[in-house]
Amino acid sequence: MLVEEFIPNTPSKNIGSGAIGFSSPSNIALVKYWGKRPHQIPANPSISFTLSNCKTNTILRYTPKSTDDFSFDVFLDGNKQADFRPKIQQFFERILPYAPFLKSFHFDIETSNTFPHSSGIASSASGMSALAICVVALEELICIDLDSAFLKRKASFLARLGSGSACRSIEGGLVVWGKHNSIFGSSDLVGFQFPFEVHPVFKDYQDAILLVDKGEKQVSSSVGHNLMHNHSYAKSRFEQAHKHMDQLIPILESGAVQEFMNIVEKEALSLHAMMMSSDPYFILMKPNTLEIINSIWAFRKETQIPVCFTLDAGANVHVLYPKQYTSEVEHLIKGQLSVYCQNGQYILDHVGLGAEPIKI
Numbered sequence: 001m002l003v004e005e006f007i008p009n010t011p012s013k014n015i016g017s018g019a020i021g022f023s024s025p026s027n028i029a030l031v032k033y034w035g036k037r038p039h040q041i042p043a044n045p046s047i048s049f050t051l052s053n054c055k056t057n058t059i060l061r062y063t064p065k066s067t068d069d070f071s072f073d074v075f076l077d078g079n080k081q082a083d084f085r086p087k088i089q090q091f092f093e094r095i096l097p098y099a100p101f102l103k104s105f106h107f108d109i110e111t112s113n114t115f116p117h118s119s120g121i122a123s124s125a126s127g128m129s130a131l132a133i134c135v136v137a138l139e140e141l142i143c144i145d146l147d148s149a150f151l152k153r154k155a156s157f158l159a160r161l162g163s164g165s166a167c168r169s170i171e172g173g174l175v176v177w178g179k180h181n182s183i184f185g186s187s188d189l190v191g192f193q194f195p196f197e198v199h200p201v202f203k204d205y206q207d208a209i210l211l212v213d214k215g216e217k218q219v220s221s222s223v224g225h226n227l228m229h230n231h232s233y234a235k236s237r238f239e240q241a242h243k244h245m246d247q248l249i250p251i252l253e254s255g256a257v258q259e260f261m262n263i264v265e266k267e268a269l270s271l272h273a274m275m276m277s278s279d280p281y282f283i284l285m286k287p288n289t290l291e292i293i294n295s296i297w298a299f300r301k302e303t304q305i306p307v308c309f310t311l312d313a314g315a316n317v318h319v320l321y322p323k324q325y326t327s328e329v330e331h332l333i334k335g336q337l338s339v340y341c342q343n344g345q346y347i348l349d350h351v352g353l354g355a356e357p358i359k360i
């Protein structure tokens with residue numbers, strides 16, 4: 001796959017004003033993306049579950065204009081949000097070669113999240129993927145002859161340029177991003193659905209997100225990824241991610257949840273180990289993160305219920321478990337784990353279908 005594929009070369013039509021809407025979910029990585037090269041190229045392949053309930057709803061209102069600049073306003077829950085502008089300006093600049101029509105319109109970008117804004121859940125994956133697919137849907141209106149598989153691929157390609165992990169939110173289920181030798185068709189440019197057989201247990205896996213720390217991120221993703229340049233352990237970390245991808249293929253096919261949990265937890269702790277050993281170094285877990293991890297391990301030992309955790313670049317804990325154990329795990333969360341969450345807050349989510357149009 002080459003970037004040239006995404007430069008439009010079909011004639012464009014004149015359209016008037018209108019609106020396009022998409023909702024796009026967050027995703028949770030099983031093998032983590034941590035480290036990147038210029039143009040949002042990942043240092044290693046990653047794989048994630050697309051979520052369902054944690055999503056961003058975005059409406060892109062467009063009005064034709066004649067000036068040669070970007071013109072847009074951003075609204076979060078109906079309120080103008082000036083602090084979102086720089087990120088979106090940068091996104092538009094990056095994707096302009098692939099969406100040259102962006103300067104031909106004024107946009108009102110109306111966005112809202114289904115999860116609390118200050119929950120510490122990264123909204124960049126859902127937010128950037130929702131905006132990216134709106135842009136591609138606009139291209140579909142302007143240009144002729146675009147097929148739907150290409151539109152999804154292009155939405156993922158654009159989303160990646162906004163935020164790497166966002167490219168894994170367009171498709172549902174298990175999504176792979178980054179070149180990996182055992183996965184034919186895998187690419188550093190786009191996320192695409194895991195191409196092998198998936199055991200039913202992983203088709204409706206559950207993810208309870210325990211909100212340990214709802215504050216601003218201590219380290220932004222971009223700063224974090226950059227810490228992998230010249231990191232003493234970078235080479236072996238990237239090799240480990242490749243090895244984990246290889247190991248996951250038969251595990252996901254056979255439904256081997258014990259082996260699955262082993263890799264998922266190792267990935268989470270390796271991600272944090274990279275942060276703890278970078279220069280400068282960070283500890284992003286909080287004491288309550290460790291309390292939760294220890295409680296999960298004790299519960300697992302006692303009950304033999306296959307529940308495990310993963311972490312993003314923060315203190316919140318994602319609790320992953322098969323759907324058949326929903327009542328036992330929800331009982332554990334309500335009774336024991338929620339005391340470690342800020343204001344007792346957590347979000348119950350599960351594997352979902354990916355980005356979907358919103359009727360306007």
Ligand code: DP6
Pocket residue numbers: 028029031032033034040046122124162163164165166221222225271312313
């Ligand atoms: C720890 O996608 O937020 O969640 O490309 O700089 O926007 P940028 O980074 P981002 O990084 C996410 C890192 C992670 C792991 C993962 O989701 O794979």
